[in-house]
Amino acid sequence: MVVEIDEETVKQLRAILSSLSKPVTLHLFTTEAHCLYCNEAAEIIEKLASLSSLIRVVKCSCDVDSEEAKRFGVDKHPAIVIHGERPYNIRYFGVPSGYEFGVLVEAIVAASRGEASLPPHVVDVVRGVKGRVHVQVFVTPTCPYCPSMALAAYMFAVVNENVVADVVEAMEFPDLAYKYKVLSVPKTIINEGVEIEGAVPVELFAEKVAEASR
């Protein structure tokens, strides 16, 4: 599959990426062993990085058992980890296409600026998260309701390093989708125990994350 970004989108992307204030590193994890979508993910990331001098790509073609993958918490491929002003726990698993491409771009901007676009009262709730919370948002590229949950999870990770935010493309990881009974998206799993079906207001999502940390 050849990844193409039309001129109009490139123009819009350049405009959005012009708001980056600090360098962003995209750690791209691929493998040569049974990875159907690694090439596409790499192509998208490289094209995106070519649009801003502040985006750097660090590639790791390595197994999930490698030291590097373990250090970044990468347990499946392809994976993209976004580090910006700080080494945030923002990870995307799968090809960031369709609606999820926009999520990736927003996450890059937030990571670069070190700012989360969340209402102040939500920021307060997320700041209060004391223990480590693992949030997994399952999505599909054609789901228009998914970006709100995916982005919120990423913004939480920008606000508080205790939040580890994973967005997982459900179709590419059928075993995980089966394990978590993902039969509808978005579906969010918090610390393996709490489940959120569908898109919910960001306040409610933040409360669930805060609850899980207690």
Added chain:
Amino acid sequence: MSLSLLLKPSCDVVVVGAGPAGLTAGMYAASLGLKTLILEGSTPPRLALAKEIRNYPGFPDGVEGRELLSRFREHALKAGATIKEGEVLALSLTPPIKSLTTRTETHTSYAVILAVGVRRRRLRIEGEEKLLGLGVSYCAVCDGPLYRGRRVAVIGDGEDAVKDAVLLSGLASATTFIPLKGLTPTQREELARHGVSIMEGARPRKVEGEGRVERLIVETGEGVKELGVEGVFIVTEEVPTVALLRRAGVEVDERGCIKVGRDQGTNIEGVYAAGDCTCGGMQVATAVGEGARAAISASMYVRRAAKPSSIKLGR
């Protein structure tokens, strides 16, 4: 002592909804010189989900729903309208100044244009709620890819239900369509061409399964039948926030559609409605037309209502 207060709302018109009708109304209102705010809810408009629109004038080769919506949005912004995110939680529509409250702000205006669209409605059959997210879905575009190679049923009415059944037929191993209303010959042909089985006259009664959907029970002229499916997609429509609108005094009909006159005016002075929520044509072109008409009517109303008024307080 006598004190005069000049009542001045935060804008001239608030448009609730950012689909084709809302964005057109916002664009027209702003072009007509009104200070215009468009409130965008969290649910994407139906147009955003449409893969291709083939009957919108000016696009003989079709246009993707998202692209058309993005052009409407750009046009509204260029005309001077402001677009803000915010789900309306409370409405006060008593003339002359209306107020709309979202989770974070209250906006006031002379006129309000309701363009709240429609959303999927529950069927309210046994097992539907229990198995929601476990095989019962209201969004084929979102969840369809998760049912690749599985057997699914689509229950619904209207063009969207047919489109969803066609979409799923390309993913699922078998797709059964249960229309809640009659089908047009073109719809029947379209479904047949994509290998979708149609169960006309069947009535869904129950969704069953342990932890996930396993079967759908339907009543037919030949008795009760059991369909072995893993996914049940429900595609029916209703106007959202009907209860909220009713409480605010807006008249709706038995289907929940907002009643409007030829000028898109509702029963409340200065309150207009446009698009799918009036259950007009349920087409992008009709939504756009209604949006434009609502904005023109609202503009005339605002010019009348905005004459400086004063309230005398005190002794």
